[in-house]
Amino acid sequence: MGSFDPSGKTFKQRLDACLEDVKKAHGVTVRQDSGRTAEWQHRLHICHMFLYNKYQTTKPAKVDEGMRTISWAHLSDPKTLWSTVLFTDILRTKSNGIPTKTGLTWTKGFEPEQAATEKRAKELLVAAGIGSSGQAMVSAGLKPCGEPCKCGAGRSKHLDGVAADFNTTDMAILTQKLTAAKAGSIDEYLKKFGLHRPLLNHPESPEPWHIEATP
Numbered sequence: 001m002g003s004f005d006p007s008g009k010t011f012k013q014r015l016d017a018c019l020e021d022v023k024k025a026h027g028v029t030v031r032q033d034s035g036r037t038a039e040w041q042h043r044l045h046i047c048h049m050f051l052y053n054k055y056q057t058t059k060p061a062k063v064d065e066g067m068r069t070i071s072w073a074h075l076s077d078p079k080t081l082w083s084t085v086l087f088t089d090i091l092r093t094k095s096n097g098i099p100t101k102t103g104l105t106w107t108k109g110f111e112p113e114q115a116a117t118e119k120r121a122k123e124l125l126v127a128a129g130i131g132s133s134g135q136a137m138v139s140a141g142l143k144p145c146g147e148p149c150k151c152g153a154g155r156s157k158h159l160d161g162v163a164a165d166f167n168t169t170d171m172a173i174l175t176q177k178l179t180a181a182k183a184g185s186i187d188e189y190l191k192k193f194g195l196h197r198p199l200l201n202h203p204e205s206p207e208p209w210h211i212e213a214t215p
Helices: 011-026 038-051 114-127 168-180 186-191
Strands: 163-165 210-213
Touching: 011 168, 011 210, 038 114, 168 186
Parallel strands: none
Antiparallel strands: 163 210
């Protein structure tokens, strides 16, 4: 590796230099997540905050007593106005259909059901490739976080271009290559480019694939 001074470099510059070196020096192409939008992010954030909420100091505005997840009564309230995301994206009826409204009330026979909605939310998280079998933390897509969550969590750093998720399979291959070349750990390698994994040892929702610039 040629010398690279991360001082004064943007996250993208550091990331590009790292990925270029990985490919040239070790023959590994590390893929990243792509295609995130505020809607995509917020939809999955709502799912996470309804099912799990693994944030340590953050919780939704409406929770049941003693709980830390979005209250079902609030999520399923036909008068709740959702921000950016449509209720039809997540809520599901007992027969797994899409709930419908008549005015400000649910149409009889088309009311949302909690169990079916929980199943739908889990499916969305897993299908989106969220880590830890869909249970990893998902940041809000809005700043501040909007309904039906309104937890106060910050907007995802991915949307602002200051964070990236590496493909876990590619990271495993890179780790093997570094070990074979006696080139140190993946964290030592990232450090050379002013990068680190701030959520590697998170107590509730570790994300070994999440990369940010070292402060």
